[in-house]
Amino acid sequence: MNKEDKNKLRRHYSSLRDALCEEERQKYSKIICEKLLPYLEGKKILSYAPIRSEVDVSRINEIFDVAYPHIREDKKMDALLPKNDCFLINKYQIREPDPSCSTLIRQNELQVIIVPLLAFDQDRQRLGYGGGYYDRYLKNTDALKIGVAYELQKTDLDLKQEHDVPLDLIITEKSIYGDTLISY
Numbered sequence: 001m002n003k004e005d006k007n008k009l010r011r012h013y014s015s016l017r018d019a020l021c022e023e024e025r026q027k028y029s030k031i032i033c034e035k036l037l038p039y040l041e042g043k044k045i046l047s048y049a050p051i052r053s054e055v056d057v058s059r060i061n062e063i064f065d066v067a068y069p070h071i072r073e074d075k076k077m078d079a080l081l082p083k084n085d086c087f088l089i090n091k092y093q094i095r096e097p098d099p100s101c102s103t104l105i106r107q108n109e110l111q112v113i114i115v116p117l118l119a120f121d122q123d124r125q126r127l128g129y130g131g132g133y134y135d136r137y138l139k140n141t142d143a144l145k146i147g148v149a150y151e152l153q154k155t156d157l158d159l160k161q162e163h164d165v166p167l168d169l170i171i172t173e174k175s176i177y178g179d180t181l182i183s184y
Helices: 003-019 022-039 058-063 133-138
Strands: 068-071 077-084 087-089 095-097 104-105 112-115 146-150 169-171 175-177
Touching: 022 058, 022 146, 022 169, 058 133, 068 133, 077 095, 077 133, 112 175
Parallel strands: 112 146, 146 169
Antiparallel strands: 068 077, 077 104, 087 095, 169 175
């Protein structure tokens, strides 16, 4: 799949996600967060600060002491555990921990990574925003990789690219996709 096709897919799935009304997004996000809970108890977690119409994992972020992605100048990503709600807004307009008042969590310390996405396929491949930050990061960890999405973000297309890392699970409001599909 070439870059232009991927960008068309990004726009398409972003618009589908954006078309959900706020009430639906909140309802589905709550269901997804409830399904996430059994995978998180007692674990070191990398989560994310939701933007636009992403699955809102704020409930998880409030319940657990989670690290957040921090985008570095070298186009890589770190996991930072913020102290005292110390956040900045990065160049992508995403809330991330201020490195000056956060603790770096090494990749080998993480046990679960919650991953946002724009689309996913039957093999748990994800279509992200195109920066490659998560792809580079996920290659170097043995943590459980859990994508969170709305069911309408599932595609019949094959999203696999050479550099991509498949997720272990993808949780939607209707299903948990993994080695065994669990429907609700």
